Amino acid sequence: MTNDRRITIRDVAEASGHAVSTVSNALADKRHVNEETRKHIQEIAKTLGYRPSTIARALRMQTSSTIGVLVADVANPASPEFIRGIDDVAQREGCNILLCNTDGDERRQIGQMQALLDRRVDGMILLSQHTESPEIRKLLDATGSFVLVQRRSHRFRDDYVGSDNMQGTRDSMNYLDSLGHRRIGFVTGPQQSSTAMERLEAYEQLVSELGLDADPELVFQGDYTIDSGIRAMHYFAGLSDRPTAIIASNDVNAIGLQDAAVELGLRIPEDFSLLGCDDIEIASLRRIDLTTLRLPKREMGAGAAELLIRRIRTKKTGTPREVIFPTHLTIRGSCAAPRR
Amino acid sequence: MTNDRRITIRDVAEASGHAVSTVSNALADKRHVNEETRKHIQEIAKTLGYRPSTIARALRMQTSSTIGVLVADVANPASPEFIRGIDDVAQREGCNILLCNTDGDERRQIGQMQALLDRRVDGMILLSQHTESPEIRKLLDATGSFVLVQRRSHRFRDDYVGSDNMQGTRDSMNYLDSLGHRRIGFVTGPQQSSTAMERLEAYEQLVSELGLDADPELVFQGDYTIDSGIRAMHYFAGLSDRPTAIIASNDVNAIGLQDAAVELGLRIPEDFSLLGCDDIEIASLRRIDLTTLRLPKREMGAGAAELLIRRIRTKKTGTPREVIFPTHLTIRGSCAAPRR
DNA sequence: CGGGCGTCAAGAAACGTTTTCTAAAAAACG
DNA sequence: CGTTTTTTAGAAAACGTTTCTTGACGCCCG
CATH class of the missing domain: 3.40.50.2300 (Response regulator)
Incomplete structure (x- = not known):
């Protein structure tokens, strides 16, 4: 609007009657620069409202x-x-x-x-x-x-x-096992996701350790979206031998599962137990009320x-x-x- | 790891045997520069993997x-x-x-x-x-x-x-009016929010136009959070003369209202009709199922x-x-x- | 044939900093 | 009092670009 040009270190230098380099040093509180001139320069810089250009600094210092x-x-x-x-x-x-x-x-x-x-x-x-x-x-x-x-x-x-995907999955599985579930469905994340793979591995190990149903049908290849949860629920509901519990790839995914369950007239936790991962804010809503693995x-x-x-x-x-x-x-x- | 220094336009210049300025012009496809040398320079730049520094460019061009x-x-x-x-x-x-x-x-x-x-x-x-x-x-x-x-x-x-806050609020109020609501609660956003104030104004105007209950008790000063929704529901539920419908400040706020309703043993829409604003993704979940004003x-x-x-x-x-x-x-x- | 012009390429300045180097003054020292 | 050291401040270079200016060359036209 008024005066467009930004004020630079040069302006400060001129206004204070010092050299640019001195101003730079004074403002950076570095080097040997007389306490008095430093004060003076800092004063001037402040009243002028000088702000160093991040860009120029980045270019010179080679770090942004x-x-x-x-x-x-x-x-x-x-x-x-x-x-x-x-x-x-x-x-x-x-x-x-x-x-x-x-x-x-x-x-x-x-x-x-x-x-x-x-x-x-x-x-x-x-x-x-x-x-x-x-x-x-x-x-x-x-x-x-x-x-x-x-x-x-x-x-x-x-x-x-x-x-800690091993420990997390172990906690989840132990919990479901303690409730009496023998047949646990698992929605796995994308194959490029190391976290998804680690959890899947942990799931398989725990199934074996706890002597649960080990059935490839129980693993649904999904991702981290609501949509994938919806697809997963349709899949699990369509199985002749349904799981009694499902571990979702994350909370968003679990919400998709939950939503599809309602759509299919299935109830949670009566027809399916559902367990998420992340603990996002809405998981605690009473209408959602999702048991989940909280990540810090x-x-x-x-x-x-x-x-x-x-x-x-x-x-x-x-x-x-x-x-x-x-x-x-x-x-x-x-x-x-x-x-x- | 290997060679740390970034390659600059200067490197391209030397490699191609041309001046820096020529390289710049050639790469920018500007000015008069021979088609052949341009090709040549672009070739070299590509094989060298040259990428111009945004920072240097920003400094020079005074625009980032x-x-x-x-x-x-x-x-x-x-x-x-x-x-x-x-x-x-x-x-x-x-x-x-x-x-x-x-x-x-x-x-x-x-x-x-x-x-x-x-x-x-x-x-x-x-x-x-x-x-x-x-x-x-x-x-x-x-x-x-x-x-x-x-x-x-x-x-x-x-x-x-x-x-369009006037039109939006009008649509909401007309809808609730058509359902038969005479007493409509309203959660307003922060007072610094012009949108909140416009909606409040629209609400008051519509209350008057439609001949609904005009009661300052029906307006709750909230904000755009879940928490505020929870407080609002406790407030409205505590009124001796409760509203039959509530317009939330936005969807997140509405979800708070909804959650508190469940907590208080109140049902939606039986005890309160609830109307949000934004249309966030989870509003369409069957467990949430929120009627809302969609914003594009x-x-x-x-x-x-x-x-x-x-x-x-x-x-x-x-x-x-x-x-x-x-x-x-x-x-x-x-x-x-x-x-x- | 000389001057003007168009095309192309190179040179140099500039953007706003920091930092290195140099110079002058002041202080310390013998 | 001269020499060295220390403190302070300024000059200049550099970061990697773009753009303005200059210059060389060939061509056309009067």
Whole structure:
């Protein structure tokens, strides 16, 4: 509107009668610069409302104090919690985050990563992203510092933050077993998802350990969407020998199962016990009332950010670290003893 | 890991035996540069895997091709839909978006806006943000181009994208009136929210037009959270002369009302008809089954982005534009004729 | 045949910082 | 009092681009 040009360090220099370099040093509180002139310069800078250009600084310092965050699905209620955790520590460490939504689409993810690299982010956090293909791998290499969350590579060893899928699945299975279920359906996530695979493996192991029905029919290949839950419920309901309990791939998926159950005139937990994963906010609603495996999402986000920042600061020294968070079975009303 | 230094335009210049400026022109497909050398340079650039630094470019061009998006609450299921709309057109126009979560907190918003300015974004889109205080106003001025969404200033005239609150409220009220409700409760959003105030005004006008009970007791001062919905339901249930229907501030709020109703042993729609606003995904779940006013969120996001980009391109010429989207009453099972 | 013009390419300046290097003044030291 | 060291401040280079200016060359036209 009024005066368009941003005021630069140069303006401060002229106004204070000092050199640009002196101003820079004075404002950064570095070097040997006389206390008096420092005060003076800081005064001037303040009254002028000077704000250094992040861009110019990034160009000069070759570091942007920015970290890229790639999330598979912002619309999933679990995502904002992770992001919040990341943001908390990023803020604290003086970093900004650049948030990208990939929709779980690899092409899109590549585009986003490329854009982040062009923007010279200091590092990336990848929530449930693709990690294997050579193209992705090349981009990760170029990134230097990155942390994977909830999906790790089986071929490469990276910094990783995840949940204890063995323990979580064990808790879930033990609980259903203790209620008397012998036939437990399982909706598994995408095959590229290491978390999904680990849980599936744990499920199979527990089925064997507990001597439950081991039937490939009981595993439904799904993903993390409501739609997939709806399909899964139609599938399980159509089986001649139905399971009495179902473990969903996550809460959103469980809600789909639940919804389809209502549609089919089936009741939860009477006809099916239902067990989710994540513990999103609405899982606790009385109309939903979902027993679920709670993930400490905010803590995991914070953990990922801390891991990343350490990695950035120590400049890729040291072997990859993995941080695994415990889960907590949160019991609500969607599970009961089988009637059959 | 291997070779850390990024390859620059200079590397391309040397490799191709041309000057930096020529390379720049060749890659930008601009100016007069021989078709042959252009091909040659583009070839070299490709094999070298050259990618221009967004940062350097931004510094030189004084424009970052980045737009800041401030959202009050990423966790609200409606937010990602707006964002998606914004992202769609931003992507198409070659812009990246910088997403910030403000929690509806003014201090936080100021900090985020400051950071965006330091980053020299070309413009901002503010979803339900503070717009009035002098401090915010100064930052908006400095931003140059910005678009408000769902919350406008009553003192300033800005580019704005919103929904037709009069028409929407009219549709809702007419619908409840046609079902036979004479006493309609209303949860209003925060007083700083222009949308909330417009709806409240519309509500009052409609109450008068339709000759319904006009009782200040029927208006509950809430906000857009589940918690506020819970409090509202306790409030309405505690009235000696209860309403027979309640209009929530939005869907998330309605879900809170619904949940508290279950807690209090009240049934919806038998004891209370309930009407939301937004039409978030879970509103259509059979367990929720919420009649609600649908907002075209994705379209609104896209509209905001288009408005902003036009504003940026035409460099703040022209009077402020307002784009108002119509709403659509989506009838599900949470409303019925009153029993009393 | 000389001047103007069009085409192409190179050179140099600029964007706003930080940092390195240099210079001057002040202080310390013998 | 001269020399060295320390403190302070300024000049200049650099980060990686784009764009403005300059220059060389060939061609057309009077």
